[in-house]
Amino acid sequence: RKEVEQDPGPFNVPEGATVAFNCTYSNSASQSFFWYRQDCRKEPKLLMSVYSSGNEDGRFTAQLNRASQYISLLIRDSKLSDSATYLCVVNAVRGANNLFFGTGTRLTVIP
Amino acid sequence: GAVVSQHPSRVICKSGTSVKIECRSLDFQATTMFWYRQFPKQSLMLMATSNEGSKATYEQGVEKDKFLINHASLTLSTLTVTSAHPEDSSFYICSARGQPSSYNEQFFGPGTRLTVL
Numbered sequence: 001r002k003e004v005e006q007d008p009g010p011f012n013v014p015e016g017a018t019v020a021f022n023c024t025y026s027n028s029a030s031q032s033f034f035w036y037r038q039d040c041r042k043e044p045k046l047l048m049s050v051y052s053s054g055n056e057d058g059r060f061t062a063q064l065n066r067a068s069q070y071i072s073l074l075i076r077d078s079k080l081s082d083s084a085t086y087l088c089v090v091n092a093v094r095g096a097n098n099l100f101f102g103t104g105t106r107l108t109v110i111p
Numbered sequence: 112g113a114v115v116s117q118h119p120s121r122v123i124c125k126s127g128t129s130v131k132i133e134c135r136s137l138d139f140q141a142t143t144m145f146w147y148r149q150f151p152k153q154s155l156m157l158m159a160t161s162n163e164g165s166k167a168t169y170e171q172g173v174e175k176d177k178f179l180i181n182h183a184s185l186t187l188s189t190l191t192v193t194s195a196h197p198e199d200s201s202f203y204i205c206s207a208r209g210q211p212s213s214y215n216e217q218f219f220g221p222g223t224r225l226t227v228l
Contacts, residue, residue, distance in 0.1 A: 004154075034216075041202075041222075041224070042221065043219040043221050043222045044204075045219070046216060098145070098157050099145075100157075101147075101154040101155040101156075103152075103154040104154060
């Protein structure tokens with residue numbers, strides 16, 4: 001079983017729409033969770049960390065459900081510039097604190 | 112945020128040659144650097160973890176004699192792909208983590224696209 005699983009999409013949504021992505025992780029001992037954004041042929045960039053209590057940053061809201069081992073990302077009022085691949089990332093606490101990446105969910109916001 | 116650079120950004124080489132990729136942390140000291148590989152439409156896969164001044168730790172299935180990693184200073188790590196073959200063509204990305212670091216954040220370099228003919 002993969003460490004991190006995501007629906008690859010693609011999600012095609014109109015501007016202004018609300019879209020949600022989910023991700024599941026397999027290691028119940030995982031301690032840190034992140035959403036990264038990756039534009040085509042570019043490196044991943046940290047979008048936000050995911051805290052146990054849930055957290056919000058502008059139009060972006062992240063939630064963590066430890067019991068069900070899933071993480072979600074909600075994007076409100078989608079902008080064209082939100083088009084990218086969103087990577088769910090989990091730190092599985094193994095030696096050097098490696099990050100495990102999901103395959104990413106592709107979002108395209110349509111005018 | 113912290114800046115990590117990689118050089119070169121793109122390289123095309125003939126099969127059998129060796130290619131060196133540099134990863135530098137520009138404004139912080141990176142005690143740990145990570146090397147990832149990403150094939151098209153796939154997730155980043157960790158290849159190895161290197162700590163300054165010590166040998167790299169390789170992930171299962173990654174040949175240490177083929178992918179040579181050197182982390183000689185707190186700001187520089189190099190990955191050398193020896194005797195490259197077409198199946199080594201990929202996007203290689205490094206990341207760096209310094210201290211103090213909260214939430215294990217890693218800062219990624221812009222990546223190196225390797226094409227082996």
